[in-house]
Amino acid sequence: MTDDVRDGRWKSKAVTSETMDIVTEALRAPMGRVAAARQRDELRDMAAAVALYEVAAAYGSGDCEDIARKAGLEGERAAAGWRTLQEMGLIRIADGRVETVDPETALAVVMGRYTANVQEQLQSALAVNDATQKLLTVFRPAAARRQEQVAVDQFTGPAGRDRALRDIAATLRDTLDTAYQGMACDAPEGLARLARRGIRVRALYPRTMLSAPGQARRLQDLSDMGVTVRVVDHVAHDMMVFDRHTVCLPGSLGDISESMIRIRGAVLVQSFASIYESYWQRATPLSRAGARPHHAEMSPQERAVVRLMTNGYSDDRIARKLGIETTAVQDVMTSLMERLGAGSRFEVGYKLARELDPRDL
Known part of the structure; x- marks a missing residue:
């Protein structure tokens, strides 16, 4: 100075x-x-x-x-x-x-974000490529061979939609796969009734619903009633696939409660089922997505040590900053390594960075 x-x-x-x-x-x-x-x-x-x-x-x-x-x-x-x-x-x-924050530490954070974005884009590209290959090499040739006619019906208004759904549910035998952009007002109870009948019911919801306590609780209740629930970063549109032979879509974008389109015909329905499977494989089970994050269990001193560590501070400098002994800093790091199953300070920082917003520190 x-x-x-x-x-x-x-x-x-x-x-x-x-x-x-x-x-x-x-x-x-x-x-x-x-x-x-x-x-x-x-x-x-x-x-x-x-x-x-x-x-x-x-x-x-x-x-x-x-x-x-x-x-x-x-x-x-x-x-x-x-x-x-x-x-x-x-x-x-x-x-x-x-x-x-030391420039080298800031640079490492920037490069880490870039790498994560590249990996996410690569995974999305692979998923799209997989779905495209299935559509081109499996479903399109099958459609050409079978020349099966596809039936498309539209139902306007809640009454017509509900009547069509009741008719489909009455003949449902094995599976129901659903995807929602949000929590449909009557979906949880209806899905639970089907699950009690022995139907395998799977439900996809956007991950953002976990940030709202009320919606997160409803998802957990749905899971407790026998529905297999997963969350995914993005749900493109509402969809219901019945026994892999009937698909129901919103009649207008994001408005399945007012109108509905019903599609029947194995060739086209299998294409929608393939798209659904691609979403399902990339989704996270509710039991893992709702797990308590490690940083929620950190004490104020642990948060302070981690914050300064990610700023690039050494143990001695952290100790001086917090007014504690260097051994206390080392004890905190040892405790975090054991709790997170990490083999090094770097791995501690990496695991916390994957689930932690810097503002939480």
Whole structure:
């Protein structure tokens, strides 16, 4: 720390000028491809971010307004600098104070997110490819051979829809597969009745329903009544597949409660069944999706240690920051490793990162 920092004086003009020169030189090549106005805005925002980061790092931590004042920034320039640092993962706010994150740690987080996104896209692409291959190599040739006629009927209004569903349910023998974008008002009770008849009932719901306590409780009740429930990141549309020979779809997008389309014919229905199976295989069983996350059981001290560890702090630095012994920090890490079944600090961070929002710390 310089004498100026110790005395509470920060050379904001010198830092800003020097910072602007560094940022301009570093971004010169890519900026040639954007508009001049955007170049200037990006330079100013980045310069403000660097000035704030330098002050925050020099002081260890501090209040946002105090750091901005020492950096010679205020108003929109300070706000733009803080936004830039947050977007790049270089700061965290803990107990109302700013803490800096080492650039190498922030880079590792960015690369981890990129890798996770790439893997997710790859899995989605493989699933689409699998469904496409089945449609092209199995169902289309079968349709060409059999020349089976497909019957499509539309039912408008709740009365017509309910009557058609009762007729289908009365002749149902083996399976019912359903997918919902939300919790249909009368679906849980009807599905449970079919399950009690010995019908194998499977139900897909969007994962977001678990974030609403009431809806999550209804899903659990449905599971307790014999329906096999899974959750998936995205449900494209409502769908009901009866005994793999009849499909019911909403008559208008997202409105299965008011109207319904019924499709009969093995060739086309098998295509919908294949799409449903693709969703089902990628979905998570409710018993696993609703499991209590590890971070919910962490003590305040464990949360503080993990937060500083993910900021790139060493054990000694964490101990000084929290005012505890280094051995206490090591004990916390050992306890977390045992609880998570992890073989290293890195694995602890990896497992928590998969289920933890940084704001939870």
